[in-house]
Amino acid sequence: METDSKQFEHEPHRDDAYELDRKAVAAILDAVERGDREALVALMEPLHAADIADLLEQIDADDRDALIQLYGPEFDGDILSELDEGVREDVIEILNPQVLAEAVRELESDDVVDLLEDLEEPQQEAILGALEDADRVAVEQALAYPEGSAGRLMQREVVMAPEHWTVGDAIDYLRNAEELPEQFYHVFLVDPRLHPVGSVTLGRLMSSRRDVPLKDITEEVFQVIPVDQDEEDVAYAFNQYHLISAPVVDGEGRLIGQITIDDAMTVLDEEHEEDILRMAGVAEDSSLSDTIFEAVQGRATWLFVNLLTAILASLVIDYFSATIDQMVALAVLMPIVASMGGNAGTQTMTVTVRAIATRDLTSQNALRVLWREISVGALNGLLFGVTMALVAAFWFGVPMLGAVIGVAMLLTLVAAALGGFGIPMLLDRIGIDPALASGPFVTTVTDVVGFFLFLGLAGWILL
């Protein structure tokens, strides 16, 4: 297997680049302890809001409290946007209401929405109250869209142009506009009913002659996002079609905002994080700054499901307890069969869950993939079945015990392939997230089948 050595190589620079400098953190905490506001402000000045947020998450609650008190009016709204939910609530509690109001007023309306949606009612109202009227209306309108929809992600500020305009028209318009959005990369062409019909990049606009119609230099790839689309699908579209910004339309197809790739990237990152946590049975909204109680809650659900499935597997063992009583070697070997089955099942399940999520697994290729998984299970089952048969035969000096564990291993690994493929497919079909729920079912199948086959075959053949 030639990939082995490569697999174990650790990427260079990984741990150093962009990690908060330990000395800088120490200096900041020292300034906080000395109550030296001037030094603190000077030390924090070069840091990006995202790095300050990381710092606040990593230090303990008392230091955080002291730092924020001392930093006072310098506190920037962007830091709030970058903070983890749990820490963010704490910080909002601590912040002087006037500083909070000031910080929030600096933010773009889509950032305020992002900040508000995770907060409790009273904190939401405190922040809404701090906004100017126009901003508050914009934020409230965005909050009217369902959580996790394109409507929550979009910014309302767009640059649009009638579809019959030329490059010169667009440039003159842009040069004379009173106010343009903070962030925009495309001019969206709209028809008279305000339906977006194409987009032109600013770069293309700059490099084209004034008399060229905008229609002639639109982007080849043009995706319109419905306002109620799920943010996960939005992120998928950006990733699949390499979009930079895309127009968002209402139910009548009218342009009402835009989504830019940086927001889509944040969604993609969050979704991945959630998938990894879910597959390990950790609540998807967990973070390092959760309290002990929150963390216990976030993991107990899966442990409880696992307890039930483990008890189910134990019932199978109990059914064969007379067999084990006659040959204790079975008790020694049986966890090996179950463990191999569980791992092989998890491998197939992970591949299947990912392929469903990335839309690579469809009715076109489902049967082919299933067949491949069964073949892989059978081949690995053969490989490890034979290996384990030899180990067991020599270990206990009973050749037939080797044969039994070999056959049990082969069949369990085939069952693992069936379960690892079939269970996520079935869950997806009935509308349950396969990333979340497949794990316990797959390991139940492999445990039950593994114990049943091994102990059953042993009872039948050996005793």
Next chain:
Amino acid sequence: METDSKQFEHEPHRDDAYELDRKAVAAILDAVERGDREALVALMEPLHAADIADLLEQIDADDRDALIQLYGPEFDGDILSELDEGVREDVIEILNPQVLAEAVRELESDDVVDLLEDLEEPQQEAILGALEDADRVAVEQALAYPEGSAGRLMQREVVMAPEHWTVGDAIDYLRNAEELPEQFYHVFLVDPRLHPVGSVTLGRLMSSRRDVPLKDITEEVFQVIPVDQDEEDVAYAFNQYHLISAPVVDGEGRLIGQITIDDAMTVLDEEHEEDILRMAGVAEDSSLSDTIFEAVQGRATWLFVNLLTAILASLVIDYFSATIDQMVALAVLMPIVASMGGNAGTQTMTVTVRAIATRDLTSQNALRVLWREISVGALNGLLFGVTMALVAAFWFGVPMLGAVIGVAMLLTLVAAALGGFGIPMLLDRIGIDPALASGPFVTTVTDVVGFFLFLGLAGWILL
């Protein structure tokens, strides 16, 4: 646990949006079967290259072959870029050399690099040979940078401006430039030694007065990427600092290219995919289109490691075989302890591995996180230990057996927290990727500790 019902909700639209339309696929395959080139071209015309690539991955090899033959000269270079490695090699084999040359010549040089780096030597040379001289030199220069570095990701085409220019200077330059890059969002300001010193968005440029110095409207956040930086760090920087494009510099700090967010997003997506596969013990470069043999290889490594650790755990059981022989209930219950330990360990491990990857876990908060994990392990251990103690006591009618499994469960879950936290931290410290290698070690610890504690306590107390 109020999140439960929410956790099980499946996101709306998930399966429908952006999935290849089944009818369209059927129509395309039908056209291929009928050998109807005109119909095929008409049906493929509205599809994005990424969707065509997905289609080619999903249909079987014979259909793919026939489709490509029929589609012939329409075959676009972008489709190659979007294909999975394995399928891409097959497609390059099938393509008429002239069509291949034509397809590759359309691509941007960074896409050619991306395409070449996964190919075998003879295919590489066929493609390099098809390029025009200037493009070939550019591609060869990019390939001289290490795989997975910023140098491989960047495009060489940038728009730069002397730092003393005004908005008017920049606009005149852009309006009169012979050729501008296909994709650019910023003008990078450089000093006389070509060191980048700031960036101006095109939007900001468009909306500023002609006499404003560029220096006055530079972006607040400005990150320079060293050409040898790992692509994972590049993706991290784009995500952390919400960059849209960033200048790449050589060893002397001179501007030599730029990286744009869409490339960073692709890297982020690939890295996540690899992490998920690694954590499940599947080779990180696996794909649905791998052959059976490749898939067997990609999973056997981890299964082999798992076999060794499972045998190790069995040796512990073997050590206590006399105890089991006296009380077969122990064999029935022992997998429950190991299973709960394995799951709790995996939870802690996943949280730790992720926190290392996202640079959220540092020396600042390591002790605090460890303490939290131990507390969580102890609390869940208490919860499930007591539950299981009651179950076991009633099941077998032996109250002390309940006490033994309860205590063993509690201690195993604490050990799982220690192992799940300590092992990835240790692996990371000694330079081994914790996402890849933690799993087997953690479950070995929990299996060995679980079996040892349960059977040891039972032998000591019950017999």
